[in-house]
Each structure stands twice: as C-alpha cells, then as structure tokens.
Amino acid sequence: MELTVLDEIEKIARAAREASREMAAAPSSVKNSALLAMADALEKNRERIFDANKSDLDEAKKNGLSGALLDRLKLDDKRVSGMAGGIREVVALDDPVGEILNVTRRPNGMRVGQMRVPLGVIGIIYESRPNVTADTAALCLKSGNAVVLRGGSEAIHSNRAIADILSSAIVSVGIPQDAISLIPTTDREAVKAMLKMDKYIDVIIPRGGYELIRFVTENSVIPVIKHDKGLCHVYIDASADIKMAGEIAFNSKVQRPGVCNAAETMLVHKDIAGKFLPGMIKRLQEAGVEIRGCDKTRELAPDTVEATPDDWDEEYLDLILSVKVVDSIDDAMSHIAQYGSAHTETIVTNDKSEEEKFLKLVDSSAVMVNASTRFNDGGQFGLGAEIGISTQKLHARGPMGLKELTSLKYIVYGEGQIRE
Amino acid sequence: MELTVLDEIEKIARAAREASREMAAAPSSVKNSALLAMADALEKNRERIFDANKSDLDEAKKNGLSGALLDRLKLDDKRVSGMAGGIREVVALDDPVGEILNVTRRPNGMRVGQMRVPLGVIGIIYESRPNVTADTAALCLKSGNAVVLRGGSEAIHSNRAIADILSSAIVSVGIPQDAISLIPTTDREAVKAMLKMDKYIDVIIPRGGYELIRFVTENSVIPVIKHDKGLCHVYIDASADIKMAGEIAFNSKVQRPGVCNAAETMLVHKDIAGKFLPGMIKRLQEAGVEIRGCDKTRELAPDTVEATPDDWDEEYLDLILSVKVVDSIDDAMSHIAQYGSAHTETIVTNDKSEEEKFLKLVDSSAVMVNASTRFNDGGQFGLGAEIGISTQKLHARGPMGLKELTSLKYIVYGEGQIRE
Numbered sequence: 001m002e003l004t005v006l007d008e009i010e011k012i013a014r015a016a017r018e019a020s021r022e023m024a025a026a027p028s029s030v031k032n033s034a035l036l037a038m039a040d041a042l043e044k045n046r047e048r049i050f051d052a053n054k055s056d057l058d059e060a061k062k063n064g065l066s067g068a069l070l071d072r073l074k075l076d077d078k079r080v081s082g083m084a085g086g087i088r089e090v091v092a093l094d095d096p097v098g099e100i101l102n103v104t105r106r107p108n109g110m111r112v113g114q115m116r117v118p119l120g121v122i123g124i125i126y127e128s129r130p131n132v133t134a135d136t137a138a139l140c141l142k143s144g145n146a147v148v149l150r151g152g153s154e155a156i157h158s159n160r161a162i163a164d165i166l167s168s169a170i171v172s173v174g175i176p177q178d179a180i181s182l183i184p185t186t187d188r189e190a191v192k193a194m195l196k197m198d199k200y201i202d203v204i205i206p207r208g209g210y211e212l213i214r215f216v217t218e219n220s221v222i223p224v225i226k227h228d229k230g231l232c233h234v235y236i237d238a239s240a241d242i243k244m245a246g247e248i249a250f251n252s253k254v255q256r257p258g259v260c261n262a263a264e265t266m267l268v269h270k271d272i273a274g275k276f277l278p279g280m281i282k283r284l285q286e287a288g289v290e291i292r293g294c295d296k297t298r299e300l301a302p303d304t305v306e307a308t309p310d311d312w313d314e315e316y317l318d319l320i321l322s323v324k325v326v327d328s329i330d331d332a333m334s335h336i337a338q339y340g341s342a343h344t345e346t347i348v349t350n351d352k353s354e355e356e357k358f359l360k361l362v363d364s365s366a367v368m369v370n371a372s373t374r375f376n377d378g379g380q381f382g383l384g385a386e387i388g389i390s391t392q393k394l395h396a397r398g399p400m401g402l403k404e405l406t407s408l409k410y411i412v413y414g415e416g417q418i419r420e
Numbered sequence: 421m422e423l424t425v426l427d428e429i430e431k432i433a434r435a436a437r438e439a440s441r442e443m444a445a446a447p448s449s450v451k452n453s454a455l456l457a458m459a460d461a462l463e464k465n466r467e468r469i470f471d472a473n474k475s476d477l478d479e480a481k482k483n484g485l486s487g488a489l490l491d492r493l494k495l496d497d498k499r500v501s502g503m504a505g506g507i508r509e510v511v512a513l514d515d516p517v518g519e520i521l522n523v524t525r526r527p528n529g530m531r532v533g534q535m536r537v538p539l540g541v542i543g544i545i546y547e548s549r550p551n552v553t554a555d556t557a558a559l560c561l562k563s564g565n566a567v568v569l570r571g572g573s574e575a576i577h578s579n580r581a582i583a584d585i586l587s588s589a590i591v592s593v594g595i596p597q598d599a600i601s602l603i604p605t606t607d608r609e610a611v612k613a614m615l616k617m618d619k620y621i622d623v624i625i626p627r628g629g630y631e632l633i634r635f636v637t638e639n640s641v642i643p644v645i646k647h648d649k650g651l652c653h654v655y656i657d658a659s660a661d662i663k664m665a666g667e668i669a670f671n672s673k674v675q676r677p678g679v680c681n682a683a684e685t686m687l688v689h690k691d692i693a694g695k696f697l698p699g700m701i702k703r704l705q706e707a708g709v710e711i712r713g714c715d716k717t718r719e720l721a722p723d724t725v726e727a728t729p730d731d732w733d734e735e736y737l738d739l740i741l742s743v744k745v746v747d748s749i750d751d752a753m754s755h756i757a758q759y760g761s762a763h764t765e766t767i768v769t770n771d772k773s774e775e776e777k778f779l780k781l782v783d784s785s786a787v788m789v790n791a792s793t794r795f796n797d798g799g800q801f802g803l804g805a806e807i808g809i810s811t812q813k814l815h816a817r818g819p820m821g822l823k824e825l826t827s828l829k830y831i832v833y834g835e836g837q838i839r840e
Binding site for chain 2 (some may be wrong): 025110112115117119120217219224249251360361364366367368374375391398408410416418
C-alpha cells in the first residue's frame with residue numbers, strides 16, 4: 001500500500017519536473033493565454049464545481065463542522081467568479097522571468113550578471129478554502145513554475161474538480177497539463193512521500209496551522225518557505241501622538257482580528273501609559289475586545305483580566321488583546337524578541353531616534369512606524385497578488401509575490417576567457 | 421549522555437542567539453576593529469595553534485591518513501599568516517547591513533521599502549581544512565551574524581584553538597564572545613542536536629562531501645543552504661571557434677581538476693566533432709587526462725576508454741573527462757538536465773540564438789558563454805570573499821558573499837495610516 005502511494009506521488013512529481021522545463025521556456029503571451037483559458041474554464045464548468053463542492057459539504061455536515069467552517073468551504077456563483085477574476089488579475093502582472101540584473105564587467109573583460117528564472121517545481125501544502133487551488137496555480141504558472149498542490153481533506157472533491165479543470169484548460173494553449181497537478185489522495189503518507197521528492201520538487205510552501213507547518217518542517221528534505229503564525233505587536237512609545245496611537249492600535253486589533261497580521265499584544269511606554277491606557281482600553285472594550293493586562297495596566301484599568309505568562313505567547317486571532325506597560329523601548333524590543341513570531345511589529349512614535357532604533361533592531365518580516373500592522377500584505381505593499389506571507393529569513397520574507405517565486409542564477413558572457 | 425550533549429549544544433545555540441541581537445546593532449567600525457583584533461590574535465598565538473595542530477597531526481598519522489590529507493591539515497607560519505591576511509581583507513569589504521532598497525510610496529502616502537539585516541545565527545558544518553574556521557567566522561561577523569561552527573573531527577584540536585583565540589579577541593572591542601562559538605565535541609549526536617535548534621539557529625550551511633550534505637538535509641529542521649557537488653559540463657556548439665573551444669575545455673578540466681567548478685563532462689555537437697575531437701583529445705591525453713568516450717567519440721579517437729552509463733553521473737575531481745557527441749543543443753541541454761548537479765555549465769558558440777537559448781534554459785547556479793567553468797567563484801565574480809558556492813535555488817545561488825549572509829525585511833514609514 002505504502003509503495004503504491006509512493007509510486008503515485010513520484011509519478012506526479014516527475015511529470016511536474018518535466019513540465020517545469022517547458023514552463024521555463026514559455027513566453028509571457030502563452031502563459032497569459034493559459035491564465036485566460038483557466039479563468040474561462042472555471043466559469044464554464046461551474047456546475048461541475050458545485051457538484052464536487054456538494055460532496056465536500058455533505059461530508060462536512062456529517063462530520064459536524066461548524067457553520068463558519070461550512071461557509072468557508074462553500075462555493076457559489078460569486079465565489080467561482082471571484083476565482084476566475086483573481087486569475088485574470090494575474091494576467092496584468094509583469095512577468096518576472098528573464099530579467100537580467102547587476103551586470104558588471106570584470107578586469108578580464110568577462111561580463112557577469114544575474115538572470116531571473118523560475119524556481120522549477122513548487123509544492124504547495126494547504127488547509128484553506130478551495131479558492132487557494134486556483135490562486136496559487138495562477139501565480140506559479142505566471143512565474144514559469146510547475147506546481148504540485150496538496151489541499152486539505154475537507155475540500156478534496158472541490159480541489160480535484162478545480163485542479164482538473166485548470167490543467168485541462170492550459171493544454172489548449174500548448175502548456176503541458178502536468179504544469180498543474182494535485183495529489184488526489186488525502187493520505188498523510190502521501191504528504192510524507194511528497195516531502196522526500198527533492199529530486200523533482202524545488203520548494204515546499206506550507207500554508208496552514210502550527211501542526212501542519214511543524215509536520216512539514218520536520219519531514220521535508222526539500223527547502224521549505226514557512227508561512228507561520230503572526231503574533232504581532234503594537235508598541236506605543238513615550239513620544240507617541242495619543243490620537244494616532246489610538247487609531248493604529250484599534251485598527252491593528254479590531255479591523256480583522258482573525259488574520260495573521262492583526263495585533264495580539266500592545267506594549268505601552270510607562271511615561272504615556274497613564275494618559276493613554278484608560279481611554280484606549282475603554283474604547284477597545286466598547287468594541288468587544290477583552291483586555292488581558294499586566295499589573296500596571298490593571299492599576300490604570302481595573303476592569304480588565306489579569307494576563308498570565310501564557311498570554312504573551314498566544315496568537316488569539318480573536319477580539320482579545322494582551323497589554324503590557326514597559327519601562328523603555330529596549331524592554332519593548334526584548335519582549336518582542338522573546339515572544340513575537342517575527343511577523344509584523346509597529347511603533348507609534350514622534351521620536352526619530354526611537355523610530356530608527358526600532359526599524360533597525362526589530363527582527364520581523366515587516367517593521368513599521370506609525371502605521372497599522374494590518375498593512376503587511378502583498379496587495380497593500382504593491383506586489384499585486386501574493387502567495388502568502390513568509391515568516392522565515394531565507395529567500396523571501398513578508399508578502400511573497402511573483403518575484404519571490406523565482407530565483408537568480410549567475411550568467412557570464414565571455415570571449416574565450418580562461419582562468420590563469 | 422545524549423541529554424548532556426543536547427544540553428551543551430542548546431546552551432551554545434542560545435548564547436549565540438543572544439549575541440546575534442548585539443551583533444545586529446554593531447556599527448561597521450566596531451566589526452572592523454573586531455576583525456583586526458582577530459587577525460592580530462591569530463598571529464600572536466601561533467605557537468598555541470601549532471601545538472594544537474600537532475595533536476591533530478599525531479592523531480592523523482596514527483589513523484594512517486595519506487600525505488595529501490596530512491598536508492591539508494598542517495598549519496605552519498605561512499598558513500597562519502594566510503588566515504590572518506584573509507580576515508584583514510574582509511575589513512575592506514562593504515558592510516551590507518542597514519542598506520535600504522526598493523522604497524516606493526503607496527497611494528495612501530505610506531512609504532514601503534526593504535532593509536538589509538543579518539540572518540541572525542548561522543551554523544556552519546564543515547569537513548575542510550582548519551582555515552575555514554577563521555574564514556567563515558570573519559564573513560559571518562562582518563555581515564552582523566553570530567556563528568556556530570562545527571568542524572571535522574580530524575581538525576578538532578586546531579579548530580578549538582582557533583575558535584577560542586578568535587572569540588577571545590572580539591571581546592576586547594566589545595563584541596560578545598558568543599558571537600563566535602565552536603561545538604567542542606566531534607560526536608555525531610552533537611550535529612543532530614544542532615540541526616534541531618531552529619529556535620536559535622536561522623540557517624545551516626554544510627560544506628563537505630555527499631554524505632555530510634545528505635545527513636544534514638535529512639536531519640535538519642533549520643533551513644539549509646547546500647554547497648553540493650559540481651558535475652559541470654562544457655558544451656561545444658556546432659558554430660564554436662575550434663581554438664577557443666579547445667582552450668576553454670582544457671582550462672575547465674585541467675587547470676585545477678580537484679575543485680567543484682572543474683568540468684567533468686564535455687558534450688560536442690556532431691557537426692564539429694570530426695574537426696574538433698581528435699586534436700582536443702590528444703591534447704588532453706598529453707596532459708594526463710583519461711578520456712571516457714561515447715561510441716561516436718571512440719570512432720574519432722579509438723585510443724580512449726568506453727564510457728559506462730555511470731560515467732555521466734560521476735564527479736571525478738580528477739584528471740578524467742567523459743566525452744559525448746550530441747545531435748543538437750537540445751540533446752546537450754537534456755543531458756545536462758538529467759545528469760548535471762546544477763553547478764556550472766558553459767557553451768562555446770558563435771551563434772547568438774544558441775547562446776541565448778543555453779543561457780535561458782540551462783538551470784544551474786552559473787551558466788556561461790565562451791568562458792571557462794573555473795570562473796564560478798566569488799573572487800572571480802567580484803564578490804570579494806565567499807563562504808562557498810550554493811547549489812540550491814532558494815535564497816542564494818552560486819558564490820555566496822557577504823550580501824548572501826543577510827536577509828531583507830520590509831520596512832514601512834507611515835504618518836498614522838490605518839487600513840479601511
């Protein structure tokens with residue numbers, strides 16, 4: 001049995017590797033035609049998608065999934081059109097492949113530069129909604145890569161239908177079908193097997209919860225780009241404008257609490273805490289936010305819950321905010337280094353030297369001054385679409401757009417140079 | 421026992437993480453003073469190094485190491501001065517840390533850019549000569565990183581002495597001692613433990629043979645930048661200048677056959693084989709090169725060994741060259757894709773369209789036109805010193821200099837922007 005799964009995964013991975021060589025040579029115009037064909041095919045095959053989605057929904061109901069989760073899973077006319085629209089937006093993005101950079105002439109006359117090329121075969125392992133299947137396939141294709149998708153079991157019927165529609169559509173413009181493939185089983189052994197295929201797969205991007213990311217990190221021999229949790233901090237400096245600080249803290253926590261770039265902890269300099277915290281906490285509480293405060297916070301706002309040590313470590317993804325009064329910016333940065341997940345941190349300040357210190361020394365994918373943590377996002381940063389937000393330091397950090405799905409190789413133009 | 425090793429490694433890794441925070445803030449002038457202190461200390465402590473080195477040499481002789489290996493291991497006055505000189509050269513290189521790039525203004529007025537920052541803690545696992553201890557420590561320090569070194573068992577006494585001298589030297593200028601540390605045991609369990617410390621170590625760079633790289637890849641939960649083998653190809657196109665082709669092929673194979681960027685296989689277009697191969701093979705044979713040829717090669721040069729299928733797969737690192745006649749550039753590129761190690765490939769051609777095709781589609785860390793494969797090197801490419809040559813696609817490909825030991829984080833300058 002295990003051998004069969006392994007054989008099947010190897011077959012898919014090898015075919016993707018072969019397709020990736022054709023993908024690397026595909027001109028932008030052909031890739032764009034493929035994207036348009038993908039979008040059209042999704043819209044033309046709505047009924048097939050709905051049928052498959054109904055199987056997933058039926059199963060989910062049988063398994064007692066909650067209403068919110070059922071809603072995430074459900075595909076309707078609007079959502080299929082949304083997927084198609086998302087793919088069409090990728091057509092308009094610049095093709096990063098083939099760009100030549102950093103050319104210099106060496107003393108021996110040789111010119112050395114770098115050329116942007118696709119990564120090759122990208123493996124995406126995700127737990128999210130079925131629209132991820134279409135979004136990620138489009139981004140991988142536009143950046144000249146082949147993609148091997150492995151979605152969650154709850155959406156397996158929908159994912160299979162979508163991947164099949166997409167890979168059939170690209171054939172019509174001359175792109176190999178294997179440039180988009182989906183692992184058709186939800187067997188965990190299949191993921192394990194996929195993670196050993198370093199001969200065929202160049203990078204694995206896991207998108208999901210802690211368990212998934214840990215499983216992938218521990219089992220992969222293929223380089224991984226993690227999209228880990230966001231335990232984001234807002235630090236209100238002594239010199240902050242009270243009104244601006246209130247707006248930024250409120251927006252960072254409340255605007256969309258369930259996402260990775262929402263704030264989970266607010267750190268407040270002791271010299272501004274008395275003026276700032278009572279009103280701020282009241283405003284947050286009125287918006288339904290539960291405050292878990294340190295001792296000093298609770299002196300200023302007794303109507304709050306006591307923060308336990310675990311609170312500094314928790315990504316609530318909910319209307320809960322932990323609040324701590326700190327003695328200095330150094331204390332704030334130490335707290336962030338100890339408890340943060342290196343995702344997004346912001347300082348509210350009017351002091352240029354504190355601003356510079358925070359920007360330089362806080363070690364996160366995005367470090368901000370006087371702006372909401374909610375801006376750490378490919379669209380907001382101007383990258384166009386994003387495949388996710390990387391929380392690791394190698395290769396790509398923060399929102400990953402098309403460029404982050406490519407690699408730079410050295411190129412050399414000689415006229416017969418040899419080494420002495 | 422295992423617990424003790426684990427505890428010890430964790431202590432070293434945690435201390436390195438703490439030191440890395442200070443390193444990130446260290447100004448260039450302080451880092452340069454530290455480098456000068458390191459170089460001076462090596463020269464001042466020659467005798468201590470020679471004593472330690474003698475222990476390694478004695479052990480090596482007892483274990484029956486060959487003369488060449490003993491020579492690699494031996495440290496004398498010239499080699500210690502060479503290490504010190506190498507460190508002083510790093511002083512002159514530009515400090516990459518703090519550079520701000522790609523700043524754009526978003527429609528809401530927010531400015532978004534990227535800042536170059538150290539990776540944090542770099543783990544280097546190597547088998548090579550003891551000078552690697554000094555070279556890599558210098559590059560990691562200049563790029564603002566802390567380094568945890570783990571050298572081979574045959575050089576353990578020398579490595580311990582060198583690392584101790586270096587880490588003591590940096591304290592004198594205010595850099596924390598733990599910014600340079602060495603795993604003092606040669607226990608394999610220690611490496612395994614090190615590879616699980618993703619809480620403290622940001623990247624592992626293995627330098628060594630296939631076994632070492634495989635062991636690291638399979639056991640590491642920390643991102644790895646592989647410095648793998650070089651199975652490099654020279655392709656002689658139909659349009660090549662015969663004289664230039666001969667010079668480049670000869671240089672690529674013979675100039676220094678034991679290194680990763682030396683050529684192992686020559687591919688020759690059938691239309692030029694008759695004119696090119698007999699003379700070329702004779703010249704290589706006269707230089708002591710054993711030729712292992714395909715059938716067509718052996719028709720043109722009967723005085724050669726028959727290549728077996730294994731030959732296309734082998735990194736000889738010796739005066740042996742496999743030679744194959746191919747029908748087209750596409751056949752050459754297919755051969756490279758199947759057997760190459762994605763290290764260095766060169767085409768000799770006078771045809772612009774073949775040149776472009778080769779540059780675009782060959783998927784290696786360096787792809788060259790009309791130049792020797794031996795140029796894939798940090799010094800030759802103008803990077804200054806290099807920590808090695810990466811053969812993977814993520815983060816850094818080809819020679820890795822100081823910039824490749826850093827990461828880019830997003831930075832945002834706002835004036836109170838919040839997300840709608």
